[in-house]
Amino acid sequence: MNNKFEIIKINNNALNAFISLDEVKRIINNKNNSKEKIVKDFNEKIESKKFNKLYKNLIKTICKIYKFKNKNIWFQKRPTVRVFFENEIGTSYHTDYWYGHGKNTHTVWIPISEINKGNGLRFVNQSISYVRGTSLMKKNLKSKNLNKYNNFLNKRSNEILIKRGEAIVFNSKTLHGSPKNYSDKTRVSFDFRFFTGNDFGSKERNNFVKFKNGIESKVLIHRNSWLKYIIGGKKISTMYQHILLNEFIKNNKLISHSTEAEIEKLNYPILDSYLYNEKIKGILVASKDLIPNKYLKFLGKNKFNKKIGFALENTITKI
Numbered sequence: 001m002n003n004k005f006e007i008i009k010i011n012n013n014a015l016n017a018f019i020s021l022d023e024v025k026r027i028i029n030n031k032n033n034s035k036e037k038i039v040k041d042f043n044e045k046i047e048s049k050k051f052n053k054l055y056k057n058l059i060k061t062i063c064k065i066y067k068f069k070n071k072n073i074w075f076q077k078r079p080t081v082r083v084f085f086e087n088e089i090g091t092s093y094h095t096d097y098w099y100g101h102g103k104n105t106h107t108v109w110i111p112i113s114e115i116n117k118g119n120g121l122r123f124v125n126q127s128i129s130y131v132r133g134t135s136l137m138k139k140n141l142k143s144k145n146l147n148k149y150n151n152f153l154n155k156r157s158n159e160i161l162i163k164r165g166e167a168i169v170f171n172s173k174t175l176h177g178s179p180k181n182y183s184d185k186t187r188v189s190f191d192f193r194f195f196t197g198n199d200f201g202s203k204e205r206n207n208f209v210k211f212k213n214g215i216e217s218k219v220l221i222h223r224n225s226w227l228k229y230i231i232g233g234k235k236i237s238t239m240y241q242h243i244l245l246n247e248f249i250k251n252n253k254l255i256s257h258s259t260e261a262e263i264e265k266l267n268y269p270i271l272d273s274y275l276y277n278e279k280i281k282g283i284l285v286a287s288k289d290l291i292p293n294k295y296l297k298f299l300g301k302n303k304f305n306k307k308i309g310f311a312l313e314n315t316i317t318k319i
Contacts, residue, residue: 005123005160005170008065010110011057012165018054019045021164024113028083028186035085042081042112042188047250055079055192058167059211062108062194071196074208078251079192081112084119086186090178092146093124093153095133097172102199109191110167118183120159121168124175128156133175150179172201204314206252226256226282226309227274231290233264241286248284248311256284268292275304275319283319287312295319 027033027041045051059075062068084090096107109121124133133153140149153175162168170176172193181187200208228245232238238261249256258280262270271291274280285291288310298304302318309316 004126004174005168005176007160007162008061008167008169010061010165010167011054014054014057015110015112015165018048018050019112021114024188028113028188035083038186039081039083042083046079046081046190058108058110058192059194062169063211068196071212073194073196073211074200075194075211076192077207077209077253079190081190082188084178084181084187084189086119086181086184088181090180092150092179093122093133093157093175093177094137095130095173095175096193097130097201098134098137100202101172101193102195102201102203103172104197104199105172105193105195105201106169107172107191107193108167108169109189111162111164111187111189113186113188114164115161115187116183116185117159117161119178119181119185119187120161122154122157122159122177122179123170124153124157128153128175130173130175150177153177154179206314206316225258225280226254226284227280228256228259229271229274229283229285230259230261231264231285232261234290236286236290241290244286244311245284248309248314252309252316254282254284254309268295271295275306280306282307282309282316284309284311286310 027038033041059073062075063073096105097103101107128136136149136152140146157175157177160168178187226249228242228249230238230241230245242259245256248254260270260274262268271283274283283306285308288296289312298319299308299317300319304319306319307316308319
C-alpha cells in the first residue's frame with residue numbers, strides 16, 4: 001500500500017443489497033426531506049442488518065486484498081456515514097493522524113451515491129509532504145485564514161471520481177479533504193478505519209473490534225442483557241443520564257432489558273444487589289463520577305464476574 005491512496009473494488013452486489021442507487025436518489029432528491037431527515041435516514045440505515053452484512057463483506061475483502069493472513073486486525077466498530085450537500089462547505093485539508101488516529105492506521109472511504117465532478121474526495125499532490133502540510137496548517141491556525149490555506153492546496157490537489165462499487169484506501173498521514181461541494185448533487189458516503197497491532201493512537205479501544213483473517217476473533221462488547229443504572233441526587237440530571245445511556249447502548253450495540261434507580265438516602269443497596277445478580281451480565285452508568293470510590297477500586301478485577309460501562313467516558317471494564 002503506498003503512502004497516498006489507492007482505489008480498490010468492493011462487492012457491488014453486497015452494496016446494492018444494502019441500498020440501491022435508486023433508493024439513494026429517492027432520499028436525497030425528495031424535496032420534502034429536510035437535511036436533518038436525510039442525515040437521520042442514512043444513519044438509521046447504517047445500523048441495519050443489511051449494512052452489517054455489507055460491512056462484514058468489506059472486512060473480508062480488505063483482509064484478502066492486503067493479505068492479512070494470521071494477523072490480528074482492528075476495524076472501526078461503527079462506520080461513519082457522511083452526507084455532503086451541494087454548495088456546502090465540507091472538511092478542510094487534513095490528515096486523520098492530526099485527529100488522533102494511529103500513524104499506521106488506514107481509512108476506507110466508500111461512496112453510496114454517484115460521485116460527480118465537484119463533489120469528489122480530493123488528495124493533495126505528493127509534492128506536498130506530510131511535514132509541509134502540517135506546517136501549512138500550523139501557519140493557518142495562527143493567521144486564522146482557512147480560505148487561503150484551502151485555496152493553496154486546492155491548486156495542488158486532484159479530485160478522485162470513483163464509482164459505486166469502488167473504495168479509496170489511504171493512510172492516516174495522507175493530506176485530503178472536501179473543502180466545498182461545487183456540484184449540484186448531494187454526496188453520500190461512509191468510511192471506517194483499520195490497523196494491525198495496537199495502533200490506536202489516542203482513540204479508545206472500545207471503538208474497535210478485533211478480527212483474524214477476516215473473521216471476528218473476539219467480541220469486545222458483551223451482548224447479554226445490561227442494566228441501566230440511574231443515580232439521583234448527584235447534581236447530574238437523571239433525564240440526561242437516560243439519554244447518555246441510550247446512546248451508549250445504541251452505538252455499542254448492547255442489549256438492555258431493565259432499568260433501576262438507586263435509593264438515594266441509603267448506602268447504594270440497588271448497586272450492591274445487582275453486583276451479585278447472576279442474571280445481569282453488566283451494569284451501565286452515565287459516568288464514573290456517579291460511583292463511590294469503594295466500588296471504583298474494583299475496576300478491572302472482575303471480582304463480581306461482571307462488566308461495567310461508563311457512557312460519558314465511553315469505556316467498558318470489569319468490576
